[in-house]
Amino acid sequence: MLIYPAQPLTTLTPDQVADITTSVRKGQSWHAYEAYKKHKAEMATAATEYLKVAGQRDELLIALEALSAACDTGERDRDGKQSGVVIPDKHAVWAAREAIARVKGGIV
Numbered sequence: 001m002l003i004y005p006a007q008p009l010t011t012l013t014p015d016q017v018a019d020i021t022t023s024v025r026k027g028q029s030w031h032a033y034e035a036y037k038k039h040k041a042e043m044a045t046a047a048t049e050y051l052k053v054a055g056q057r058d059e060l061l062i063a064l065e066a067l068s069a070a071c072d073t074g075e076r077d078r079d080g081k082q083s084g085v086v087i088p089d090k091h092a093v094w095a096a097r098e099a100i101a102r103v104k105g106g107i108v
Contacts, residue, residue: 019033019034019037056102056103059099059102060103062099063092063096063099063100066092066095067092067093067095070089070091070092
């Protein structure tokens with residue numbers, strides 16, 4: 001005697017059915033295919049985050065170089081170290097502070 005349920009035990013969406021069909025054609029299990037899709041999505045998220053951080057790094061480097069140039073007196077001692085004190089250009093300082101605040105997500 002066979003017993004049949006009134007409705008399917010697991011209701012699959014059309015996308016899941018298509019995924020199962022695709023994975024079977026490739027010789028994979030559906031679970032392996034789902035793990036692959038999850039990993040692929042995580043990699044895309046990581047790539048996006050990397051681009052964001054790389055952009056922030058570049059922005060901070062530009063601000064730091066401008067601030068360094070504004071603080072350079074051009075005078076050097078025998079060891080090549082800067083001599084003399086300089087008050088940095090306020091615009092370079094503001095630009096550096098704004099870049100740092102943007103990276104931190106805060107307000108200057």
